[in-house]
Amino acid sequence: MNLNHRISSRRRGRAIGSALAALALLSGGIVATQAVAADDENVALATTENAPDVEVSYVPGWNSAAALNDGDNAATDNLSKMWGTWGAPGGTTEDTATYTWETPVTVSSSALYLWQNFGTGDGGVRLPESWNLQYQNEDGEWRPVAGDELSYPLPDFDPENPVGSFPAVTATFDSVTTTAMRLTVVRSVHDGSPSATSVIEWEVWGRTAPEEPEEPENPDDFILSEEVSARTTTGAAPRLPEEVWLIDENGPLHYEAVTWDAVPAEQYGEPGSFTVSGSVTGYPNQSVSATVYVADALSDAIEEVEYASSITTPGVAPVLPKTVVAHYDDGTASSEVPVEWDSIDPAAYADVDAIFDVSGDVTGHPDGAIATVFVVEPVVQTEPIVSIAFDEAPQGSGWYTVAPVAEVTAQPTASPIERVEISTDGGATWSAYEGPFTVTQQGDVTVMARAQATDGATGAAEAAVRVDTAAPVTKIDVTRTDGTSALVTLTPTDAEPGSGVSRTMWSDGPDESPTGGANNMYATYEEPFSVQLTAEPRYVHVRSQDAAGNEEETQTVLLPAVEQAVPDAPEAPVAEVDGHRVTVEWEAPESSAPLTGYTVFLVPEAGLAGAVPGQGDLTEISMTTDADTLSATFEDVPDGIWRAVVVATSAVGDSERSPASAAVAVGDVALPGGDGDDGDGGTDAGEDGDAGGDDLAVTGGGIAGGVILTGLALLAAGGLLSARRKRFEQTVE
Structure with missing residues (x-):
């Protein structure tokens, strides 16, 4: 278990916990020029x-x-x-x-x-x-x-x-x-x-950092022991100390006799190092160790001295070790180097949480030694010591996205443990603790544990965790707004009591895969969005995340392709003449794809080359407009008889030409009495030669006396009018 995620009922004060960590760090630290050296x-x-x-x-x-x-x-x-x-x-x-x-x-x-x-x-x-x-x-x-x-x-x-x-x-x-x-x-x-x-x-x-020492299973166990180092020459049995210093939970440092395991001669038969274990009097459940260095010859030159440390309680003079660990220039080390510590002012250890250094003299090492003393609150424990630990730390969000496993530890103090119970509903119900268990509740959960000793003393602990193991779910609504686009509305939800939705992401494109490179980059959803439909299927990819870090599996919605064709041909436009200016107006046709523009043509009326001066020399005139412009004006149009036609354009292609407008006369010409033939101008001539069923409007320098002719006529070759059939009305002012 990671000590950083353990919650304990032990009333040991924060100082002793800090002291344990510091002692572990100081152990093995080196005093060189009054500083800790580390790579x-x-x-x-x-x-x-x-x-x-x-x-x-x-x-x-x-x-x-x-x-x-x-x-x-x-x-x-x-x-x-x-x-x-x-x-x-x-x-x-x-x-x-x-x-x-x-x-x-x-x-x-x-x-x-x-x-x-x-x-x-x-x-x-x-x-x-x-x-x-x-x-x-x-x-x-x-x-x-x-x-x-x-x-x-x-x-x-x-x-x-x-x-x-x-x-x-x-x-x-x-x-x-x-x-x-x-x-x-x-x-x-x-x-x-x-x-x-x-x-x-x-x-x-x-x-x-070195591993922190575990809290002892038995409160009477030591929490730190001397790290013994000894050195010897090749072939010579090492001399190990007869006692080692120990620090119990409340201190102070004290020495106890040690019995070392036997050392086979082959272990010190050549240069190197090895470890020996030892049993300490009064601590049957614990052991100590010594590192033995073997060299062909031993140097007396000290290079570095390790930090020393000790624990005491307020008002109790600290006990410092009699020796320190010295490292020599031959690569060996010894923990049997005597040190003489400076005197300590009682005010230095009068208050709990105090930390201070004591300097010491070491023969052969001018920099001397340093011992750090921690003044801790004494531990008086009668209730069982209860702690709760989890198998893993939560996500960086502070939430568990996988249900954590809780383990309860109950340590006896004055009396044996009789029973241990747990609760995950705030203490409303309790059940016997039978071993590590999974916290399945969602949201803010308080895990509680209590242990009762045979003498009735009860210890307790609790730990608050936040659990959200379910990803949010996004509801996708698609509304076809017209034939060419769809409106997409997303509604993400996170089941209570979850951590809440943090964001919803979406992308669209032609690739069915949510990670397809042809799709648009993912964006954060803020409001309903429109997707343009095309002749190929399109896909919308959606996923939501919650504050805990759960992410929904990407949902993909198919937007079917639309059958697109070229636009319908526009209806016949209307042409009006003002001198040599012709203005053409029309209405937008139906189109399955968005229109992109129009092309407007002025087409000379066919079959009038002999009847209208200069008509045979005229050629088609055109201009273009954008999709929003439904009129076009031609300037400086030559004298003659003209009709207008329009072509609509979309991304798919061009429409057929529209039916022609009624013929108009521009300049000092007269419109012959009758409709013109449906010639190259794209006019849609009706029955009996009728140009789309429209009457001809005669404007400009027309028939003398203000004659207005309406009717149908066929044009004779050479410009002569040969009436096979006439329907006309003549009005003479």
């Missing part, structure tokens, strides 16, 4: 034995959270080689990433390799406004790192010479020991909107 490494690296879990606030499909600690910090434009946040819900102002380690780490610096694409791409990803770091303390609370020299620099950006990848920016802080670090990247605002961020690599530098 830091990138403890965030995914390939290390204690690699952290990675959680991020958001990552789109084309980026990768795993890239944060893959060890590749080289400049790149490969989006899969970085963590990015483009596409996060609207209004997001900060992006977070969290590392969680199984074994605690002690860290003191962190480096970021940032990426952006302003000036090199579409500009959707920018350098952040700022960034900061937090660590999780032993109570599971997030605290900012601190330090006199702490700063969070940003890379220099030259808009005249923009680049995508930047060298590392580093923050150095006072070292902390933790199981979790959180990076917060504050977005910069451009044009009123926060811009997405990207990080190629996030490094955290430090070292894996």
Whole structure:
């Protein structure tokens, strides 16, 4: 079990817990020039034995959270080689990433390799406004790192010479020991909107901390023992100490006799090192160990001295070890090096939670030794010690997305344990504890445990967890708004008492696969959206996420293809003459695909070459308009008899020509008495030669005396009118 996720009823005070951790860290620390020497490494690296879990606030499909600690910090434009946040819900102002380690780490610096694409791409990803770091303390609370020299620099950006990848920016802080670090990247605002961020690599530098000593099963067990080191020459049996120091739960440090296991001669027959175990008087359930160094010759030159440590309670003078561990320049070490400690002022250990150092003199080592003393609150325990631990830590969101397994530990104190019970409904009901159990309740759940001793004393513990194992569900409604588009409405829900929907994403395109490259990029759903239907099927892909981190399996909805054809031919247009200007008007035709424009033609009336001067020299005139314009005006139209026709255009193609308009006369010409033949102008002549059933309108310098002719006529060759059949009305003013 991870001690960082254990909740215990033990009334031991926070000081002793901190002291245990500090003692574990100090054990093995070296006094060189009055400082702790350590070789830091990138403890965030995914390939290390204690690699952290990675959680991020958001990552789109084309980026990768795993890239944060893959060890590749080289400049790149490969989006899969970085963590990015483009596409996060609207209004997001900060992006977070969290590392969680199984074994605690002690860290003191962190480096970021940032990426952006302003000036090199579409500009959707920018350098952040700022960034900061937090660590999780032993109570599971997030605290900012601190330090006199702490700063969070940003890379220099030259808009005249923009680049995508930047060298590392580093923050150095006072070292902390933790199981979790959180990076917060504050977005910069451009044009009123926060811009997405990207990080190629996030490094955290430090070292894996030694394992914290487990709380003893028996309160009378020791919590820390001397780490014995001895040295000898090749072939000579080592001399091991007859006693070792121990520290019990309340302190102080004391010495007890030890019996070492027999050491076979072959173990010290050649240079090297080996370990020997020993049994300590009064502690039948525990043992100690010694590391023996073997060398052909032993040096007297001390290179380094390890830190020493001790625990005491308020008002009790601390006991310091009689010897310290010295490391020699021949690679050996000994824990039998005498030390003379300075006197201690009683005021230094008068108060609980006090921590102070004591200096000591070591012969042959001018830098001497340092012992750190922790003053802790004494433990007086009569009730059973109850603790609750979970198999895993929650997600970075603070929620469990997989039901956690809880394990209860009950330790006896004054009397044996009689029974242990658990409750997951706030204490309303209790059941016997029979072993680790799965917390199946959803939402905010309080796990409670209690243990009763045979003397009636009861110990208890409780732990609050948040559980949401169900992904949200999105209801998809599609409404066909017209023949060419569909309105899509999304309604996401998260079953109570879940964590709540955090965002819904959607994409559409011709690819049935939710990750198809031909589809549009995923967007955050904010309101119903319209999808243009095409001659090929289209697909809408939808998924929702909740605050806990559950993500719905992508739903795909098929929008069937529409059968599209060229537009219908427009109805016959209307042409009007004003001098040599002809204006044509028409109505939009039906079309299965959106119209994109029109082509309008003025066509010279056929068959009048001999009847109308200059008519035989006329040619077709055309102009185009956009889809919203339903009229066209021709300027400087030559003298003659004209008809207008219109062609509609869509993405599918062109329509047939419309029926021709009524003929119009332009300039100083007269319209012959009768309709013209349906010639090349695309007119749709009706029965008996009628041009679409329309009468001819004679305008301009027409028939003398204001004669208006209406009727049907056939034109004779050579311009002569030969009336096979006439229907006319003549009015003479």
